[in-house]
């Protein structure tokens with residue numbers, strides 16, 4: 001199946017998280033290759049699948065798990081639409097917001113809810129990196145885009161708010177929601193336009209940061225490397241110290257600050273490693289590095305093995321019959337099958353373990369049990 005090729009604008013809504021925070025990134029990544037597009041291609045396919053479901057078309061050529069995730073998204077869009085018409089894959093202008101001539105952006109789904117005086121815009125994200133709608137630059141541009149297209153002055157449909165819903169069916173069932181009033185949205189206009197205009201300066205500064213550098217094709221630029229180097233260097237008092245010494249000596253506030261930047265530091269180092277690797281594969285020297293062969297792949301049978309195993313009398317010992325995992329079986333027989341409903345009772349699952357996240361994460365906070373309540377009890381009380 002062929003998917004439509006979209007024009008990529010330099011100051012697009014989907015890259016606003018970058019150019020709004022690093023004006024120099026537009027010049028820096030101009031002309032650079034897109035790199036590995038595996039995830040982007042998968043996202044394009046998932047969007048096409050969801051679009052077809054919303055339009056009532058067949059999706060038989062898509063993989064089962066993609067269809068299942070697309071249904072999660074579509075169910076949620078329909079539920080939030082409450083019977084109002086759903087506009088699918090709606091291309092609308094954003095050039096008046098960014099100043100980039102002819103620029104448009106495409107909304108995955110838009111619903112005008114005249115009953116609650118709101119326009120809802122739905123965005124499907126197929127990746128695993130959790131994205132929240134609130135304070136999201138793309139969400140702001142999308143919201144302004146639909147507001148201006150549908151009801152710029154609020155006199156056509158009386159629209160008072162815009163709801164942005166970011167759906168990530170692989171991460172969570174419910175979409176992340178952000179509802180903005182007309183005034184809140186209008187307040188962003190000057191900031192967007194001035195950030196966009198700043199990118200036109202040939203000497204626009206490069207401003208490294210986790211958000212903007214994450215998907216920047218110019219990474220690691222000199223400024224990003226310098227930022228990471230100084231972040232790390234600031235932690236060390238002298239060159240004899242090991243990372244463990246630093247972790248043991250530093251106060252918890254400094255360590256928390258460092259860990260907050262860990263993703264950014266890791267990202268820049270990973271990008272640097274890829275560049276070094278590509279250079280060595282191209283037979284160009286890199287001081288202090290060389291290539292070596294890693295582990296061989298896992299052993300597997302060649303196509304003629306089966307016949308040979310039979311001729312050697314090894315057929316019985318060569319095969320195993322294993323129970324499918326709950327996830328596999330659910331996919332095969334379907335969630336609504338009565339047998340699945342009955343067998344579901346036999347599923348065991350280890351409880352979720354606490355994991356570290358930043359305070360801004362919208363996930364519900366997990367508070368560990370106060371173990372001192374138990375450790376202070378007398379031995380007799382525990383066994384009595």
Ligand code: SF4
Nearest residue numbers: 022208213216219221
């Ligand atoms: S890598 Fe970061 S600092 Fe460098 S141009 Fe890209 S966004 Fe800006």
